[in-house]
Amino acid sequence: MNNLERISEALQKGEAEKITELVRLALTEQRSPEEILDNGLIEGMNIIGVKFKEHEIFLPEVLMAARAMYAGLDVLNPLLAQTGVKKIGKVVLGTVKGDLHDIGKNLVKMMLEGTGFEVFDLGVDVSADKFIAAVREHQPDIVAMSALLTTTMVFMSEVINSLQSADLRKKVKVIIGGAPVTQHYADQIGADCYSPDAATAAEDAKRLIKYS
Amino acid sequence: MLIIGEKINSTRERVRKMIEDRDSKSIQELASHQINAGAQVLDVNSSAANGNKEENMKWLVKTVQEVTSSPLCIDSANPLEIKKGIETYKEISGKALINSITGEKERIERLLPTIKKYQCRVVALTMDERGIPDSSQTRIDIAHKLIRVLTDSGILLSDIYIDPLVVPIGTNDKNGVIVLDTIRGIKEAFPEVKTVIGLSNISYGLPERRLLNCVFMVLAMSFGLDAAIIDPTDKRMMALIKTARTLLGQDSYCAEYIKAYREGKITFCSK
Known part of the structure; x- marks a missing residue:
């Protein structure tokens, strides 16, 4: 498993502190902030969204995942702003x-x-x-x-x-x-x-x- | 514990249709069924039905009162519907409740004349322009304000039902405790004022919702809850309420508990 997959997995488990660590680690591996966002955080949130829709997971679990996502975004946002990545x-x-x-x-x-x-x-x-x-x-x-x-x-x-x-x-x-x-x-x-x-x-x- | 039957509510698709089709037979069955199951008051809400909103409420109150002498809880966010409902209501065995007033200035101004005129019982929600407060203290403060406004209009303390507003535990793990602390705070300051909750919101977004609802009910009773808007045909819930009353010293010689047992109304496991 690479670090992006680990980020997606930690996000799904709602592990905010671990996400912060993993995102920093991924950055030291020369991965771009955009790649970390798309293939780590967003990837994880998409899976959470589907699982909630299918009633596989419950509301507090979604909120924990959200907290983890925002922890990751806190690290990435300043860099994303610098590189001028556009929101969709x-x-x-x-x-x-x-x-x-x-x-x-x-x-x-x-x-x-x-x-x-x-x-x-x-x-x-x-x-x-x-x-x-x-x-x-x-x-x-x-x-x-x-x-x-x-x-x-x-x-x-x-x-x-x-x-x-x-x-x-x-x-x-x-x-x-x-x-x-x-x-x-x-x-x-x-x-x-x-x-x-x-x-x-x-x-x-x-x-x-x-x-x- | 005052049991207010929740089932005649137009946000339920079936009931909405019954009101729109003027299906009095089905509405009356729903009323009788709840009374037989142990409801002492019936909530009536017609807001979601299409057509003339005030006429809908008038028809609903009239139709339900044809089959029961129990008081009604006239439920709407619209002061005009409430006014129509209470105008139509015939007092047979007890004052109607109106559901509900809030701490919002506009809602108070629009409802107070009706409340003054009919001197009914009133459900008061602990929220205002700022929304539903995150702390029990702020909810208690709003309750104090509403109690003052209502008693100034001649309403008896014992006719005021404060609803501390149950919101999902799934979005904030303190949401249960906030309600419990609010109930306790109100009962300490005003022992005569009643407290009431609608339960099912507590379990939104979580599995095994009925388990959460039942346990929260018992907890709320131990903090001094006086009334609940629930489904009285839920046998497990009703058995728990009865048993909790007995354990809280509200059933002398455990007579009601024993009676319910003999009538086959309470069992712990349904197998």
Whole structure:
């Protein structure tokens, strides 16, 4: 097993300290930060995503893996910035107005970052105005919205309408998700995509910006 | 322990359809079934059903009350639906509960007139504009504020049910203790005020969810929990609640425990 495989394995086990060590070690072996990211960290996160989707592993295990991923990113990020490696795309993400649920949103954030996106997380209870302001400021490729309540999912449609009136709708793809959300609802409100879980959301995001 | 039956909730696909189709027979069966299983109050939620939201709530309250005299817990995040529900509610054997008020200024302002007018029982969630606090102390502070607001409106301390908000243990391993400490803190400051929880959130994202739910229920009872919104047809849960009551000194001469045993309602293993 080489060190990149070890990084992927340690990430899946959620061993944050070991990841820091292994990433440093891989760097001394003259591996590029990008290679370590793609074939170590992202590789591991992809496996975690699939296993969670298949109910092979449980939520706390995903969060441990995420902590390990961020430990690795802490070492790599300054180097990635130096070498000017580009993120594959930008995403503005948030849970809609009136809704305070953040578990699903945070999982999506993690999977997107693990896949190589730059994510602007607006948090929970995000109004349409805040989404619009963030789109203006960050000019993302994708707007991703989460809602866990039947009473709040209607605000997804409000955000899409606001994007339209601000003449921004054609500049972004819209992904929605959350327990009460369905493909049918996505079609109804004119979202580009419904993602049933975090791993799928990351795959969908890549597909939407035509990155493979 | 007050058992509030959770099953008439429109976020369940089956129930949503029943409400949209005005299927009174199925709704009434669901009501009777829960009462027979030991529920003392029935939660009714129609928010997820399509159509006129207030009319849906009105129909649901009326339909359920045709088959039971037990009080209802009128459940919605929308103050207008709550108002319609409580207007429709007929007090037969006990005040209705409204579920719920929070520490959010807007929610308080919109619900308080209804609460004042009907002097009902109130479920109060320990959250506000800042969200659900990460510490039991902040949750207790919000509870104090809500207790003050409600008693100022004439609500009796014993008609206030504080819900300390159970969130998944899978996302923060202190989420169980925070709820338990909140229950204890409220009961210490206001012994007459009731505490209530909805359970199933605790086990989200983990395997063997019913085991976590059951054990957490017993723990919460030992910290002073007064009421729970649960599935009363879950026999194992109901047996545990009954047994915990007995062990906590709320069952004189263990009479209810023995009675439940004789009626075949409690067994430890179901084989």
